Amino acid sequence: MLELLTEKFSESLSKLRKARKLSDKLINDTLREIRLALLEADVDYQVTKNFLKRVRERALSKEIKKDLSPADQVISIVYEELVNVLGGEKADLNKGTVLFVGLQGTGKTTTIAKLANYLKKKGNSVAVSSTDVRRPAAMLQLERLAQKIGVPYYSFEEGLSAEEIAKRAVKRAKEDKVDYLLLDTAGRLHIDEDLMEELRRIKEIAQPSEVLYVADAMQGQSALETAKTFHEILGLTGVVLTKMDGDARGGVALSVKESIGVPVKFVGVGEKVEDLEPFYPDRIAQRILGLGDIQSLAEKAQEVIPEEKAQHLSAKVMAGDFDLEDLREMIRMIRNMGPLDKLLAMIPGIGAQIKNIKVDEKQFKKIEAIINSMTPEERRNPRIINMSRKKRIAKGSGTTVSDVNKVLKRYEEMRKIMRKLKGMAGLPFGGRMPFRI
Ligand SMILES: Nc1nc2c(ncn2[C@@H]2O[C@H](COP(=O)(O)OP(=O)(O)OP(=O)(O)O)[C@@H](O)[C@H]2O)c(=O)[nH]1
Numbered sequence: 001m002l003e004l005l006t007e008k009f010s011e012s013l014s015k016l017r018k019a020r021k022l023s024d025k026l027i028n029d030t031l032r033e034i035r036l037a038l039l040e041a042d043v044d045y046q047v048t049k050n051f052l053k054r055v056r057e058r059a060l061s062k063e064i065k066k067d068l069s070p071a072d073q074v075i076s077i078v079y080e081e082l083v084n085v086l087g088g089e090k091a092d093l094n095k096g097t098v099l100f101v102g103l104q105g106t107g108k109t110t111t112i113a114k115l116a117n118y119l120k121k122k123g124n125s126v127a128v129s130s131t132d133v134r135r136p137a138a139m140l141q142l143e144r145l146a147q148k149i150g151v152p153y154y155s156f157e158e159g160l161s162a163e164e165i166a167k168r169a170v171k172r173a174k175e176d177k178v179d180y181l182l183l184d185t186a187g188r189l190h191i192d193e194d195l196m197e198e199l200r201r202i203k204e205i206a207q208p209s210e211v212l213y214v215a216d217a218m219q220g221q222s223a224l225e226t227a228k229t230f231h232e233i234l235g236l237t238g239v240v241l242t243k244m245d246g247d248a249r250g251g252v253a254l255s256v257k258e259s260i261g262v263p264v265k266f267v268g269v270g271e272k273v274e275d276l277e278p279f280y281p282d283r284i285a286q287r288i289l290g291l292g293d294i295q296s297l298a299e300k301a302q303e304v305i306p307e308e309k310a311q312h313l314s315a316k317v318m319a320g321d322f323d324l325e326d327l328r329e330m331i332r333m334i335r336n337m338g339p340l341d342k343l344l345a346m347i348p349g350i351g352a353q354i355k356n357i358k359v360d361e362k363q364f365k366k367i368e369a370i371i372n373s374m375t376p377e378e379r380r381n382p383r384i385i386n387m388s389r390k391k392r393i394a395k396g397s398g399t400t401v402s403d404v405n406k407v408l409k410r411y412e413e414m415r416k417i418m419r420k421l422k423g424m425a426g427l428p429f430g431g432r433m434p435f436r437i
């Protein structure tokens with residue numbers, strides 16, 4: 001997700017950091033690069049223009065932020081404006097009926113299942129229902145998905161109109177006192193009068209607390225044109241961008257708030273029910289700047305890693321006291337957390353290179369085997385690993401000395417990143433200023 005922007009932004013900003021003096025020319029060059037990156041990533045032209053205007057004004061006005069180097073001052077302005085353009089604060093989802101609308105095949109039904117799963121995991125009671133009477137298998141599709149994730153699907157006798165289904169589903173949700181009723185609607189290839197009229201009536205009947213427009217991120221700017229029309233007629237409260245996994249550009253995510261005026265609330269990043277992420281403007285901005293997304297990583301980790309273990313590890317990281325035993329522990333935990341490429345993208349400094357990294361789960365097994373073949377002393381103090389020890393470790397793990405060297409080298413690199421992280425301890429969490437690297 002957003003790999004292209006992450007790559008370009010990280011490149012430009014690290015040039016800025018390396019410069020000894022921050023001239024207006026350098027700032028202007030950087031802004032030009034950012035402009036190209038935004039346009040290339042398919043961010044709306046007007047949005048790009050406004051964004052750069054704000055950054056330029058602030059950067060050249062030399063607003064003073066103590067404790068920050070000149071480069072970091074510019075970067076922090078870029079960061080803050082990125083957060084703004086992405087929508088500012090994270091937008092919550094109001095309880096009640098959530099109506100899903102959008103063109104055909106954009107991912108409405110799939111997103112309902114994902115969101116139901118997400119809300120349920122958060123402890124909410126959720127029910128789903130479908131008013132899609134147009135496509136024969138549409139209702140069955142949602143019913144099956146609901147079954148799979150274990151939330152009630154409200155079904156009614158055949159032959160009812162979409163409006164009648166909406167009415168009954170809402171009534172039933174009230175009786176069942178569910179926190180959220182997620183209501184599916186039929187998609188259309190193009191905006192047509194009939195469909196919009198039907199949606200308007202459904203909205204009238206259901207009195208939803210949210211009307212979410214589901215847009216396919218791969219359709220780029222054209223997805224937004226349609227969203228505007230839907231917004232005029234239905235009054236949207238949020239947008240869900242699906243298929244963000246399929247498009248490295250994802251500029252739509254930066255254009256939604258400013259061009260339509262409603263926030264992105266969730267993004268879809270795959271076909272499975274777990275592949276939905278709440279949209280945090282600050283975290284996304286950090287990812288784009290190559291700072292990773294430690295918060296989301298930590299949350300994912302919390303789902304699978306026992307609290308004490310996590311605390312123990314983070315204490316060691318923060319103390320700069322991270323050894324190979326910890327690395328092994330971490331690898332084991334990470335392998336429990338899900339697809340590695342998605343996790344790696346959240347680690348500071350790695351997001352930008354993610355498209356060059358081919359994640360091979362076998363590699364992790366190999367690393368684990370190598371660490372397993374070390375003595376506890378070696379794991380705690382890798383510096384003592386000399387050539388004869390390397391040979392022994394390679395033999396014990398069925399690998400080569402060069403493999404062992406690679407693991408040790410990677411470990412050293414990780415330690416370096418962690419020392420940098422240590423330098424910004426406390427800042428990224430809650431603070432809006434994650435730049436001390
Ligand atoms: N890769 C990827 N595929 C997705 C995502 N969301 C949905 N899809 C796929 O998109 C296709 C269409 O999804 P549906 O949920 O049926 O779309 P819909 O909007 O309900 O379609 P209609 O009801 O026909 O209008 C399916 O193959 C989904 O698996 C996503 O975030 N990433």
Ligand SMILES: [Mg+2]
Binds near residue numbers: 138185
């Ligand atoms: Mg559907």
